[in-house]
Amino acid sequence: MVTESGPPRSSTLPVPLPAIAAGGAAVDGNKHHEVVVIGGGNAGISLAARLRRYGVRDVAVVEPSGRHLFQPLFSHIGGGTAEASEAVRPQASVMPQGVTWIQDSAVDVKPAASTVALASGSQLTYGHVVVCPGLQLDWDKVPGLAEAMDSPHGSSNYVYELASKTWALLSGLRSGTVVFTMPSGPVKCGGAAQKPMYLACDYWRQQGVLNQIRLVMVVPTPTVYGVPGVDEELNRKIAEYGIELRCNSEVTAVDAGTRTVQVLDSATGRSDSLAYDVLHAVPPQSAPDxxxxxxxxxxGDHGGFVEVNAETLRHVRYPNVWSLGDAAGTKNSKAGAALRKQTSALAKNLKAVLNGGTPKAKYNGYSACPFTVSRSTVVFAEFDDQYRPMPTIPKVKVSKERHSTWILERDLFPGIYWNLILKGRA
Ligand SMILES: Cc1cc2nc3c(=O)[nH]c(=O)nc-3n(C[C@H](O)[C@H](O)[C@H](O)COP(=O)(O)OP(=O)(O)OC[C@H]3O[C@@H](n4cnc5c(N)ncnc54)[C@H](O)[C@@H]3O)c2cc1C
Known part of the structure; x- marks a missing residue:
């Protein structure tokens, strides 16, 4: 059974252990820290590393999981272009030197008292807190979805353990119907709903079976993604592979027994039932409960995201609270690509405030999504928080299908992540 955050809770959220100072001794959980970072994912680790580089002495990261996952590779695992082992490393190996790792879960923050309550019963006090625990996966919001993921015919790249199952299901298929779905509401890397589909289509084409497989992509948006220029490239690939694109649509229920999904078209109000042989679903998502x-x-923010100034990433009402990454209440598309810019701005601003200054660095709303449109090419979408194109190098049209962007994304980027981004250097 999948849980809200993916794999079984017992394997990801172990019994809290004593806090470990990276390279040091166990410390007391009831403690004050100059900066407490909640969440040691992409945001938390890269921010903590940057703060240490900027000379902040006392940084603690609250992170329950003993392993660190590089989620962008999940799409490649599900599409058969990466091994599962490439996406995971021990958390201890990415924890920056000199940072205190508290292997526990935050269960509450009282901003008026500057305290963080932990699942173990301990309490931390802080000078500043940075809240970045990512998103939770709300499987229960679609009746039958969790059961379908447990069945032999359903999978989702949004769970590390299921990504390999995705590829086993897709690569084993020679005929039938495959339904790929994306939910409405906030999601991390919205394009990740489509990536395994294109990778599988290219594989089926190589195997000579593509024309025996009916492909349906269900998206809640009026167009395939929403960025001008990128939509045209994706539509070209969708036509090339013979995919049925259902826009303005969403799966409202799944019956794993009869292998059917109920699809509601919000433009017409019509709901119809679709039979599948394989279902690849992206679950609804929100901030942790x-x-x-x-x-x-x-x-009134029912998503539950932290109310920060979208440029400085400082809390609107509590000046010693900050947030970035998927849990921040910013308008950008939630992705690691956005984080690179957010981390730089937040670290500079927090350092300035610690020195008695004011936050001057600004996050500009940038985000990006690499669409793996074949097994050797990528359409690289770069856009702002209103989905308007925001190219890093305007003269090079990376939003066109290219092999060079595949090399960047598949071959070079994992190394950049482990060796530069998590070390606060990119
Ligand atoms: C399938 C998939 C494909 C993706 N592809 C791309 C891509 O190609 N490009 C891209 O830029 N982005 C991509 N992303 C998105 C990217 O991975 C996320 O946006 C990024 O990881 C967000 O970083 P974060 O630190 O906010 O959250 P996360 O990296 O999810 O980290 C959150 C951390 O908080 C911890 N945590 C949870 N609850 C608590 C708690 N109560 N207390 C303390 N800690 C807690 C978790 O264990 C976790 O380590 C993809 C994501 C997925 C799922």
Whole structure:
């Protein structure tokens, strides 16, 4: 059974252990830290590393998981172009030198008292807190979806353990119907719903069976993605592979027994039933429930995201609270690509405030999504928080299908992530 955050809770959220200072001794959980970072994912580790590089002495990261996952590779695992082992490393190996790792889960933040409550019962106090625990996967919001993932015919690249199952299902198929789905609402890397589909199509084409497989892509948006220029490239590939694209549509229920999904077209109000042989689903997502229950989200923000200034990433009401990454209430597309810019701005601003200054660095809303449109090419979408094109190098049209962007994304980027981004150097 999948859980809200993916793999079984017992394997990802172990019994809390004593805090470990990286390269040092175990420390008491009831402690004050100059900066407490909640979450040691892409955001938390790269930010903590940057703060240490900027000379901040006392940084603690609260992170329950003993392993660090590089999620962009999940798409490649599900599409058969990466091994599962490439996407995981021990958390201890990525924890920056001199940072205190508290292997525990945050269960509450009281911003008025500057305290963080931990699942173990300990409490931390902080000078500043950076809240970045990522998103939770809300499997239960679609009736039958969790059961379908447990069945032999359903999978999702949004769970590390299921990514290999995705490729086993897709590569084993020689005929039938495959349904790929994306939910409405906030998701991390919205394009990741489509990536395994294109990778599999190219594989089936090589195997000579593509024309025996019916492919349906269900997206809630009026167009395939929403960025001008990128939509045209994706539509070209969709036509090339013979994919049925259902826009303005969403899966409202799944029946794993009869292998059917219910699809609601919000433009027409019509709902119809679709039989599948393989289902690849992206679950609805939101901020973690415990975060929703704090005073950190904006009133009326049902997603539960931390109410920060979208440029400085400082909390609007609590000046010693900050947030970045998937849990931040910013308008950009949630992705690691956005984080590279966010980490730089937040670290500079927090350092300035610690020195008695004011935050001057600004995050510009940039995000990106590499669409793996074949097994050797990528359409690289770069855009702002209104989905307007925002190319890093305007003269090079990376939003066109290219092999060079595949090399960048598949071959070079994992190394950049482990060796530069997580070390606060990119
Ligand atoms: C299938 C897939 C494909 C993707 N592809 C791309 C891509 O190609 N390009 C791209 O830029 N982005 C991609 N992304 C998105 C990218 O991985 C995320 O945007 C990024 O990881 C967000 O970083 P984060 O630190 O906010 O969250 P995460 O990296 O998810 O980290 C959150 C951390 O918080 C920890 N945590 C959870 N609860 C608690 C708690 N209560 N207390 C303390 N810690 C807690 C978790 O264990 C985790 O380590 C993809 C994501 C997926 C799932």
């Amino acid at each position: 415990w975060l929703k229950a704090t005073d950190l989200p904006a009133a």
